[in-house]
Amino acid sequence: MKNRYGLKRGPIPRLQSFWDARAACNFIGGGTGTGLIIVAGLYAALGQPVLALPLLGLVAVAFGLFMVFMEIGRPWRSMNVFFNPQTSWMTREGIVALPLFFFGGVAVLLHGTALGNTASVLAGLSAACYLYCQMRMLHACKGILSWCEPALKPYMLVTGVVEGLGVALCVPAVTGDKAAWSALAALLLLRALLWFGYAAALHGNRAPEDSRAEIDRLRWPYMLLGHLLPVLLLCLALLMASGLPAIVAGLLAASSGWYVKLMIITRAAQTRGFAIPRTPVRGRGESRVLSS
Structure with missing residues (x-):
């Protein structure tokens, strides 16, 4: 059964249609990008910074965020992502992206310096938080x-x-x-x-x-x-x-x-899907528990 918007209705489990490949690209780009930045932070902490790692990581994370931007349909609505930090892991992901790009950018611009290495380590920590937010976004889809x-x-x-x-x-x-x-x-x-x-x-x-x-x-x-x-x-x-x-x-x-x-x-x-655990009652009567 479908409603007037073409969406299936009823108690039977059905494939969700709200997140598509563009949403998946956010998890692909975000996961790979943060992984690269975490690796870059480890190399920087060992005194062996590799310029390509934070650069590629920032590009990958930006790609994932851009795909979400494209999925929304009305791009300026993407600004709403910053309005619900108390309830939304997507908002927290967007907020964590700010220090991630800041420290990552400093690490790229000041590559090879002590300050650049410190920024790379801080970018790695921000990347770990970003990856954690992505994980919690999926877990929140009850x-x-x-x-x-x-x-x-x-x-x-x-x-x-x-x-x-x-x-x-x-x-x-x-x-x-x-x-x-x-x-x-x-x-x-x-x-x-x-x-x-x-x-x-x-x-x-x-x-x-x-x-x-x-x-x-x-x-x-x-x-x-x-x-x-x-x-x-x-x-x-x-x-x-x-x-x-x-x-x-x-x-x-x-x-x-x-x-x-x-x-x-x-x-x-x-x-x-969903189930009705008790029989509905119209007027007077007593609802009974449905047997499983």
Whole structure:
């Protein structure tokens, strides 16, 4: 059944139609960008700043925000995002973006100086807060079980760092860093465990069947192409002492995470539906509990 706006009605779970690929791009760009800036902050803290990392990170975050700007339809309404910090994680994300871009910009402009390194570390902390806000945005969508599932929260945090580190391996100054290879391999193992935990939680909490089917469809291809193959390539890079397999591993780790985010937002996003626990009564009478 549809209403006059063409939206489906009724108690049966249905695919949400309010967030599309542009909204998914906000999580893709935001996760990858913050991951890059966090990695940049770590390198700066070690006294080895890499100019490309905060620059690419800011571009990725800006891309995600621009896609949200385009999704709104009436772009000037995007200014309303700053009006509800007491209730909205999207507002908090927008507020955190201000120091993120400020410190990130200072880190780029003053690259190689002590002040630039300090700004890069502060940008990394702001990026961590930004990533946390994105995670809480999905968790706050209580009407969609696959989004508000608690097991998704740690996955979103870890995959953001994995995506950023995966892209970072394509930067020549990072490509040959064996510590970065080891860190990515460890994070991939952690992301795989969190992904299996998320999929199991959806089944345990009886999420809508279509959402579970979409996640199940992704489970093993994601494990093989987004985790096992990158880890094997990283091992190959260590054996060959070559950065090329590490670059491919980073791209696979990042792109597979992007695709899964797109599917979670646009395909595995069925609403809860609703149920009437008691019979309605007209006039006098007594309502009774419906049997499940």
